Amino acid sequence: MEEKDKILIVEDDLDTRFVLDRLLTKNNYDVKTAVNGEEALKFISEFNPKVIIADWNMSPIDGLTLCNTIKQNDNYKSIYYILLTARASLKDRVSGLDIGADEFLSKPIENPELLARIRSGIRIHNLQKELTNTEHNKAILEMATTIGHQINNPLGSLLMSLKNLESDLETSEKEKLKDDFFIIYESIERIKKFVEALANLQNPEVVKYVKDTKMIKIN
Numbered sequence: 001m002e003e004k005d006k007i008l009i010v011e012d013d014l015d016t017r018f019v020l021d022r023l024l025t026k027n028n029y030d031v032k033t034a035v036n037g038e039e040a041l042k043f044i045s046e047f048n049p050k051v052i053i054a055d056w057n058m059s060p061i062d063g064l065t066l067c068n069t070i071k072q073n074d075n076y077k078s079i080y081y082i083l084l085t086a087r088a089s090l091k092d093r094v095s096g097l098d099i100g101a102d103e104f105l106s107k108p109i110e111n112p113e114l115l116a117r118i119r120s121g122i123r124i125h126n127l128q129k130e131l132t133n134t135e136h137n138k139a140i141l142e143m144a145t146t147i148g149h150q151i152n153n154p155l156g157s158l159l160m161s162l163k164n165l166e167s168d169l170e171t172s173e174k175e176k177l178k179d180d181f182f183i184i185y186e187s188i189e190r191i192k193k194f195v196e197a198l199a200n201l202q203n204p205e206v207v208k209y210v211k212d213t214k215m216i217k218i219n
Helices: 014-026 037-047 063-071 090-099 111-168 171-176 178-199
Strands: 006-010 030-034 051-055 080-085 103-106 205-210 213-217
Touching: 006 014, 006 037, 014 030, 014 111, 030 037, 037 051, 037 063, 051 063, 051 111, 063 080, 063 090, 080 111, 103 111, 111 178, 171 178
Parallel strands: 006 030, 006 051, 051 080, 080 103
Antiparallel strands: 205 213
């Protein structure tokens, strides 16, 4: 089943919160509600919304302060932020834009307009994520190519020196060191395969390693 787009509603007025929740749920969105900015910050990391619809006037954390907090966090700044406000002055709107709000809607809200702005916000959010992932993958591929090149050069020198060393040994000495040479050659082959995998890396996948550490999956 296709995953629904997630929207977080932050509204202290019970009736408005209920109406928005019902409207967006009816339009096939995955909706979560918060009564103020403080509660929203508790929800955001686990819910991971694409769009936040927040009232300006709330306490203890209002919609503008919440927007500022979110937009300063690299993990959340791509969330499309719609600010609901009765404030109509140019100064207020400039303040909101400076903080990082993506959209303003004046109360009372027209449902068709709200839904249109949400659809637009989701498209923008998806494009930003796609661009970020593309840049991230490009950086990983460039790093993989660089690492492979840096390993390959000394690896070639190591293999050449090893063969020279082996050719200089007497037969009896070679026999004594047979197991050691086997392990060294096997290790070199493993490194060569690793370098080859780096060179042919196409769609880098980052997977969890231990605790908060991640690593690139290389087949």
